[in-house]
Amino acid sequence: MTGYCASRLVTGVLGWNGHCLRAPSTVPLILQIRNTFILQRRTPPGLTKKNKRPKLRSRHYVYDLVEDTNLRKQENLNVILTSYVQGFGVKGDRVSVKPKLAYEKLLLPGLAVYATRENVKMYEESVDKEEKTPAFSSASVERTVGILSRQILAVVMNLETEWTLQPWHLRISFRKAGFIVPEYAIELPEEPIKGPNLDLEGKEFKITVTINKSETVPVRCRIHHWSTNPGDRLPYVQDHWQQTAEPLFPDNQKSFQSDQ
Template sequence: MLKNIYVTPLNFIKSATSLQQQVRTTFVLKRKYDPPLHKTNEKPRRMRAKNFIYELVEDTLVKKRPNMQVVLKTFVEGVGDKGDVVSMKPHFVYNKLLLPGLAAYNTPENVAKYAKTEAEKSAVKHSSAYAQRTVNMLESIVLAVVMNKDEPWVLEPWHIKASLRKAGFHCREECITLPKERIEGPDLKKESKDFYCTVTINKLEQARLKCRLHHWSTDPSERLPYVLEHWKLQSEPLLDVGSPEKST
């Protein structure tokens, strides 16, 4: 009975140690103090304790791995287009490009295999690797367009340009297409109502930008109450104003 009691834990310990995997690490060290020299054919001088003090030069376990070069098989947002040779971090390459089958290793055979044909070069779908990401960002926000409450105005592209600049986006006026219907004010019936405009990126991609109209007065007593996080609130479309059609 005692034998069974003591043997069973030992078996568990033995099985647990057999599952351990050896990890090899390499550390590059150098002596902080040079050891004493000795002449040829003489007995080496005894080293002191300070001669056994080392400084760490390199730890291969935390050494930064070099980037990997791969050839893209198709367009990848934020990375590149088909046939491009890109150099990125190994972790990203393995998990986001190689495993999903979006890229192949950079070899002369793969470069020739996935190169764009003449027909694909003529049919441009993306102006750059980051254009679609910009489109997604613009279409995910609600742009606050602040207009004067006291003076008459007519909405123009430069109003949208100024509002985009306040939101952290920079674009030209000729890239902004307003709705066909005229938007003018001040009109408190249009307060906090939405309309859409189109922003053209690199003369190719188009983003459908959602805008929300707000009135602001220079007189503090005439200002409307401040609405916290207005983009999270439900809103109605601006009357008789639709979104501009995207050109094909």
């Protein structure tokens, strides 16, 4: 009968003749971890005489934890971008980001360096103003343009009172969608949109939003009528932004087809 070999530290396998073949044991990998704990003696020792060793008892070796530095909030790192990075800036820009984000997204890929005195001086002398392309008014503009260009804004209008679409209607609609857009940054179509008109229900039109008075982005909008009387309300359309809509102005038919 073949015996069974078991060991917690050694890996065993059975050979062709039933004997237990032992593989060499693995040595655990020990890595040094830099941890700092700030402690305080619970019982402070008394004064000692000059040139004498302090007399410490067991009670003097009881400590209370004052602070674990691993739990301390880390400050942001200042880095200098070595090339254009979407959402951060262009070459030569000095940005302050969280340490984890700086290591993973900027320093390790070689897209940034530490903002030391030498690096600051070097990049101030080497970076040319003309190389800062694409030039945006802020680091978050490109991401904001991408989000707004994919947005289909629901413009809810009254079914009972006559109205003419104004920028403040769009401002409220943007606020409902989670965007803060001032009225002066909203440009409506040249042809006025008036209602209530059920022929406009669910139809799509475009407006232009100006970001930081510099960049412009077209935003798709759809008219939805709403009534204070529950009996007059239109049926609710689930996920209307996933459905194809007719353009409010026939001249925009080609532009809507290119966006879809």
